[in-house]
Amino acid sequence: MRFFLLLLLVGNLAFAIDDILAGLPPPGASYLDSGQLANLRFRARDQAGTGEVLPAAEEGAPHSYRFTVARKTDNPWDVGFGWTTPAGVGPERDDVMLVSFEARSVGTDEDAQGQVQVVLRRSVPPNQPALVETCIFGSEWQRFNLAASPEADMAGDGILLTFNLGLAPQEIEIRDVRLLNFGTSIHWAHFLRALDASPWRTGRRSAGRALDPGLLWEMLAYAELEATPADFSPDGAWQATYAIFHCQGYLLFNNANLGLLQLARIPQADGNFLLQATQSIRLAYAMLHVTEARAVCRADALATPLSWSFSSRFFCPEGEEIPDLSTDEEGAPAGGAGPVALDWGLFEAVQRLDPAQPLPVFSLVEGFDLVKPNQQVLFRGEESYRLGEKTASFRRFDQLGSGLLPVSYWLDGRGRLQIVATHNRAYILDPEAEAKFERYSQEQIARQRRIERRLQEAEDR
Amino acid sequence: MHTPFPFSAERRRLLRLGGAAMAGTLLGPSAAAVGKARPNVLFLMTDQQHIDTIAAAGCGHVHTPNMDRLVKAGTRFDTSYSTNPVCSPARSSMLTGRPSSETGVFKNDLPIRPEMPNLGQWLAQEGEYECAYAGKWHLPMTHTTRIPGFRVLNTALGGNGYLGDGFTSRACAAFLRQRSRTKPFCLVASFLQPHDICEWLRLNSRRLDRLPYPELRDRLPPLPDNFHFDPKEPGLITGRRLGNEGLANRWSEDQWRYYIWSYYRHVETVDAEIGRVLDALEGEGYGNETLVVFTSDHGEGLGHHQNTHKNYLYDEAVRVPLIFSLPGEIGANQRHRERVVSGMDILPTICAYAGLAAPPKVRGHNLRRVLGGSPAPGGEFCIAEVQGNQGRMVRTPEFKLIAYRDEPIAQLFDMRDDPGETRNLIDEPGQADTVRSLRNLLGDWERNLDAAPGIPHREFWAART
Numbered sequence: 060m061r062f063f064l065l066l067l068l069v070g071n072l073a074f075a076i077d078d079i080l081a082g083l084p085p086p087g088a089s090y091l092d093s094g095q096l097a098n099l100r101f102r103a104r105d106q107a108g109t110g111e112v113l114p115a116a117e118e119g120a121p122h123s124y125r126f127t128v129a130r131k132t133d134n135p136w137d138v139g140f141g142w143t144t145p146a147g148v149g150p151e152r153d154d155v156m157l158v159s160f161e162a163r164s165v166g167t168d169e170d171a172q173g174q175v176q177v178v179l180r181r182s183v184p185p186n187q188p189a190l191v192e193t194c195i196f197g198s199e200w201q202r203f204n205l206a207a208s209p210e211a212d213m214a215g216d217g218i219l220l221t222f223n224l225g226l227a228p229q230e231i232e233i234r235d236v237r238l239l240n241f242g243t244s245i246h247w248a249h250f251l252r253a254l255d256a257s258p259w260r261t262g263r264r265s266a267g268r269a270l271d272p273g274l275l276w277e278m279l280a281y282a283e284l285e286a287t288p289a290d291f292s293p294d295g296a297w298q299a300t301y302a303i304f305h306c307q308g309y310l311l312f313n314n315a316n317l318g319l320l321q322l323a324r325i326p327q328a329d330g331n332f333l334l335q336a337t338q339s340i341r342l343a344y345a346m347l348h349v350t351e352a353r354a355v356c357r358a359d360a361l362a363t364p365l366s367w368s369f370s371s372r373f374f375c376p377e378g379e380e381i382p383d384l385s386t387d388e389e390g391a392p393a394g395g396a397g398p399v400a401l402d403w404g405l406f407e408a409v410q411r412l413d414p415a416q417p418l419p420v421f422s423l424v425e426g427f428d429l430v431k432p433n434q435q436v437l438f439r440g441e442e443s444y445r446l447g448e449k450t451a452s453f454r455r456f457d458q459l460g461s462g463l464l465p466v467s468y469w470l471d472g473r474g475r476l477q478i479v480a481t482h483n484r485a486y487i488l489d490p491e492a493e494a495k496f497e498r499y500s501q502e503q504i505a506r507q508r509r510i511e512r513r514l515q516e517a518e519d520r
Numbered sequence: 521m522h523t524p525f526p527f528s529a530e531r532r533r534l535l536r537l538g539g540a541a542m543a544g545t546l547l548g549p550s551a552a553a554v555g556k557a558r559p560n561v562l563f564l565m566t567d568q569q570h571i572d573t574i575a576a577a578g579c580g581h582v583h584t585p586n587m588d589r590l591v592k593a594g595t596r597f598d599t600s601y602s603t604n605p606v607c608s609p610a611r612s613s614m615l616t617g618r619p620s621s622e623t624g625v626f627k628n629d630l631p632i633r634p635e636m637p638n639l640g641q642w643l644a645q646e647g648e649y650e651c652a653y654a655g656k657w658h659l660p661m662t663h664t665t666r667i668p669g670f671r672v673l674n675t676a677l678g679g680n681g682y683l684g685d686g687f688t689s690r691a692c693a694a695f696l697r698q699r700s701r702t703k704p705f706c707l708v709a710s711f712l713q714p715h716d717i718c719e720w721l722r723l724n725s726r727r728l729d730r731l732p733y734p735e736l737r738d739r740l741p742p743l744p745d746n747f748h749f750d751p752k753e754p755g756l757i758t759g760r761r762l763g764n765e766g767l768a769n770r771w772s773e774d775q776w777r778y779y780i781w782s783y784y785r786h787v788e789t790v791d792a793e794i795g796r797v798l799d800a801l802e803g804e805g806y807g808n809e810t811l812v813v814f815t816s817d818h819g820e821g822l823g824h825h826q827n828t829h830k831n832y833l834y835d836e837a838v839r840v841p842l843i844f845s846l847p848g849e850i851g852a853n854q855r856h857r858e859r860v861v862s863g864m865d866i867l868p869t870i871c872a873y874a875g876l877a878a879p880p881k882v883r884g885h886n887l888r889r890v891l892g893g894s895p896a897p898g899g900e901f902c903i904a905e906v907q908g909n910q911g912r913m914v915r916t917p918e919f920k921l922i923a924y925r926d927e928p929i930a931q932l933f934d935m936r937d938d939p940g941e942t943r944n945l946i947d948e949p950g951q952a953d954t955v956r957s958l959r960n961l962l963g964d965w966e967r968n969l970d971a972a973p974g975i976p977h978r979e980f981w982a983a984r985t
Contacts (some may be wrong), residue, residue: 303683306719459736
């Protein structure tokens with residue numbers, strides 16, 4: 060009966076991977092399949108482990124391997140197994156790859172877990188990794204589908220796929236290891252979606268180039284940009300809500316829409332305008348920071364601020380304000396300060412800028428109290444970006460100066476500011492901005508509750 | 521004089537204060553509680569800051585008016601080293617006065633041994649200081665809401681100093697403006713910048729055909745003098761370098777220089793945040809009674825030896841800024857060129873100014889006498905550890921020895937003649953005595969360590985002579 064159930068399970072799992080493969084374009088190359096497992100190279104430093112081939116459950120079924128690790132090793136690489144491809148066989152930069160295998164723990168303890176670190180990298184120095192992932196599993200067979208995409212050409216020297224086992228003393232079985240290369244026939248984000256692979260769990264891949272509207276779209280920072288209302292006028296009254304996106308330089312790992320910037324321009328009778336801004340950022344551990352500001356600005360090229368007030372507030376995850384960390388300030392430029400602009404004021408100003416009219420060098424007042432001198436705003440012309448099937452065109456300005464990384468502003472044909480990017484963050488006029496921020500906030504709050512519960516339980520123990 | 525604000529600002533913060541805080545503000549600081557005998561402590565920490573990145577200390581490629589304030593108000597050490605040039609280990613040493621082999625934090629994401637008091641626990645317990653912490657922690661969590669001995673002011677943003685450091689500086693400034701002043705404070709402002717250069721490298725790794733901003737062509741800093749490297753260095757280091765963004769992507773000289781230019785902008789961002797905290801400190805009248813300590817956990821490759829990042833033992837990664845200031849007690853605009861100091865010296869020095877004995881078994885040196893202009897013992901050498909306890913550096917005023925486990929090649933540099941570490945003298949017959957002497961220093965040091973349980977390769981290093 061047990062054997063029958065096992066066969067049933069194997070059949071289902073095999074179907075599952077085949078099902079996934081059926082939804083993908085055919086792989087351009089298969090570097091490893093279960094038939095090649097005979098070439099396995101097992102290693103164990105200081106006799107820290109052993110490995111053996113098990114007979115196949117039935118003809119044509121994949122071989123299994125059983126590994127026993129006697130102790131946790133200083134380096135997980137001290138015990139493990141792997142394959143190398145010959146020189147000339149391997150992926151090129153940006154190819155999309157799948158590492159798939161099944162694993163289970165066969166320790167005597169029913170709750171025993173197994174863990175392996177899967178590494179795919181160039182086989183010779185520099186050993187750039189395309190994948191480093193730790194997989195944890197229980198006593199039932201579990202399939203792992205890991206996505207990888209090398210950031211360097213690896214075909215010339217061949218690649219190494221290795222399973223490092225020295226993470227813990229354990230007895231495990233692994234089978235049906237596959238290593239497939241889909242080339243560039245599928246977009247990385249679509250590939251992860253097809254595998255149902257969380258970017259948090261697999262495929263850390265550097266973006267490799269600076270944020271722009273095209274890359275942000277590839278990073279799934281936004282799907283669509285907000286349509287500009289027919290009556291939009293840069294020097295009239297308007298409101299805009301930008302999603303604040305930040306990344307750590309990976310295409311799909313650790314990226315988040317973690318904040319909102321809401322701006323409103325309200326023309327005044329004297330020709331000046333009032334800029335109202337509210338920025339909400341969800342910090343680590345679900346704390347919230349909110350800045351609220353009002354600035355009276357001249358309707359000139361820099362949106363020169365005449366006076367402003369702002370408040371800074373920190374809130375606990377549950378919403379309670381931390382009063383002694385709050386600040387309320389009012390300010391105004393001093394006489395003789397020279398040309399001055401506010402950072403959020405420039406979001407307004409670039410929408411009215413005449414590209415033919417060069418701006419003076421100015422001082423930026425960032426966050427209403429940090430002065431950053433020697434700023435320039437430069438017009439770059441029109442740019443087009445591919446957003447999947449569509450092409451979007453923008454006018455671009457760049458800001459260069461002391462105390463910040465270059466800032467790029469992209470405006471649509473109507474002069475409405477759509478995207479601002481500087482280094483690892485972007486402000487995106489995303490119709491989903493508020494919903495995304497709410498979702499992110501709820502996830503962070505729930506995560507923080509779990510952490511607090513675990514910390515409390517640990518303290519109680 | 522730092523850059524004047526081109527605007528006036530008025531704070532309405534009193535509206536935010538509760539009754540107790542208001543009473544404290546009206547009464548002013550208690551002379552018995554705070555003063556030169558028990559100064560406040562402001563510990564400003566940056567992340568991944570190369571030592572040569574401060575304008576007033578000689579860097580001509582940055583605008584750092586606020587770090588310049590620190591240089592001009594204080595005493596700095598040129599031969600200042602991280603105990604272990606990666607985040608968690610270096611921080612564990614700064615906050616305990618112990619090497620990372622002893623704190624147990626031999627690599628990132630590990631906690632300090634629970635029996636070992638950190639700076640906040642010690643000052644709060646022994647000196648009744650009000651201890652607060654803002655920003656990056658990384659012992660083990662990068663950011664956290666709970667740190668033993670400290671009130672955690674805010675958590676900033678994980679992995680984003682460019683945006684997140686502003687919240688750290690705002691929280692610190694508000695704390696300084698609204699605290700009750702009933703006892704001295706120890707405030708740690710732990711900024712993440714210029715660490716975001718790691719994100720920058722991921723976002724800008726691909727080879728560029730041309731500069732993305734043509735205006736920069738005439739503004740890019742030059743390559744460092746030691747841009748080239750000795751191909752006969754330890755293989756561990758060569759392997760790391762070959763995989764870095766610049767070499768793996770065959771960057772042009774301009775692209776290397778663009779990376780260096782961008783790094784300086786990262787430094788400028790944290791300089792501004794430091795300014796926000798210093799303005800609050802001075803604006804609240806704490807300036808004359810506060811010991812300010814400024815340092816970084818480790819450096820950054822910045823193209824030296826064609827390196828990026830950290831976690832190796834060339835100076836670009838392991839040497840860090842270190843400045844102390846306390847008006848009237850510590851010399852202004854002073855510089856120690858050759859005294860060898862390390863991150864372990866910070867805690868015993870703070871304790872000395874606070875009138876406290878350092879915690880038991882602290883291995884760092886109390887620099888108070890040195891900072892007061894008097895000769896003091898110590899400063900002959902320091903040791904740094906690296907890469908999960910696989911490597912060691914011994915640094916004296918004249919020489920540096922680098923050795924790695926399982927590496928046949930060691931390195932010896934004459935740091936007076938060759939500060940860029942370009943000529944390995946390890947096999948020079950005339951240097952045999954120097955090498956032996958440095959190995960003996962290392963051996964004696966290792967044998968006396970109270971290593972934490974589970975430290976890898978412990979026996980290997982203890983057996984070195």
